Amino acid sequence: MDVDLRKLRYFVAVAEELHFGRAAARLHIAQPVLSRQIRAFEQELRAELFVRDRRSTVLTEAGRQLLTDARALLASAEALRRRVQRAAHDRQTFTIAFMPGIIVTAEARxxxxxxxDLTVGVLRTSWADxxxxxxxxxxxxxxxxxxTDQRxxxxxxxxxxxxVVVLPSEHRLAGAASVDLAALGEERLLQDPDAVPEWRDLPNRPSEPAAPRPELNSxxxxxxxxxxxxxVVILPLSTATFYTRPDVVHLPVADLGPNQVCLAWAEENSxxxxPEFVDLAVRQAQPPRPPSTEPGAGL
Structure with a gap:
């Protein structure tokens, strides 16, 4: 059976929203049309993907498995489309993505x-993408x-x-020269704990508060x-010092290891x-030099 990518996109929208009305609005289609497409998809797969009632929409075990695989499949299909378009229009372009705090000007130049004859572009990313x-x-x-996900x-x-850890400027720890990770165990981490596994795995750390963590992308x-x-948030030093503001401070975390920066590219990118850019990046690689490394410097 061939998988219909359009139905797969519809499924991912419903799976992420867990609400047919919101998913339909996101997809710019009518809700009855979306419901029919999902039912047809379930029939094609011979599997129930959602448990639905008047109050909620919940993924089944089969639906959770499909969602795990669907995102990678759709990303691969989108990458294929972009590569074909580049080849069809003979577009000589090269795009360099970078995280906040990292400067790629020298390598791009x-x-x-x-x-x-090459058009070199840059793209700012976040931890999520x-x-x-x-x-x-x-x-x-x-x-x-x-x-990061290396698949x-x-x-x-x-x-x-x-x-470094970033705190409000009037926080009880703000005047310290540095802090230990254990001292932050009771703080609310505002980023995905997987981004700071050392904090996530602290022993005897209090359970997460009832209020959900806000979705913060930048x-x-x-x-x-x-x-x-x-x-609080944990950031690389160059990122923390790039965003200067008087109401927050950053402090070294004595027992927190450094952040590793790598250059990544898709396995199928031929x-x-x-490889030419990889060589350039390796030759020029050096940690960013932040404007101030003094403990407690204002952001």
Whole structure:
């Protein structure tokens, strides 16, 4: 049986929203049409994907498995579409993705000088999509900060840099020279705990509060919540010092290891420009130099 990618996209929208009305609005189609498409998809797969009633929509075990596989399949299909379009229109482009705090100007300029007819672009990412952009073809290479999902990727380590905790400027720990990770165990972490596994795995850490963690995709959003005493974040030093503001401070965390930065690209990307850029990146790799490394410096 061939999988209908359109129905698969419809399924992912419903699975992520867990609400047919919101999913239909997101897809810009009528809700009855969406419901019919999902029922037809379930019949094709011979599996129930959702348990539905008047109050809720819940994924079945089969639905959870399909959602796990569907995202990677759709990303692969999108990457294929982008590569075919580039080939069809003979577009000589190369896109470099980067995380906040990382500067890629020198590498982008060097590649452009080697290939005057090449259009070199840059793309800012976040922790949530830093790997996805090379899987779906939006970028040829991506400067990623570990940990990240490495499935379907090749990685080349480049450099490491310290991590710091960002606190409100009037926090009880704000005047300290540094803190231990255990001292942060009772704080509310505003980012995905998988981004800071050392904090996530602290022994005797209190259970998560009843209020759900806000979905914060940008550094700016995280700092706004920190300043409002909603919690703390752990950031690479260069990222913390890039966003200067008077109502938050950053402190070294004495027992927290450095952040590893790698260059990532898709395994199936056969462009000769990729290994050429990898060589450029390795030669120029060095940790960013933040403007201030003094403990407690304002952000």
């Amino acid at each position: 060097a590649l452009a000088q080697l290939h005057p 830093q790997a996805a952009v090379v899987r779906d073809g939006r970028a040829d290479v991506s400067y990623v900060r570990l940990p 379907g990727l090749r990685l080349r380590p480049l450099f490491t840099e310290p991590r 550094v700016e959003e995280k700092l706004e919540h920190v300043a409002a005493y909603a919690g 462009s000769p420009l990729v």
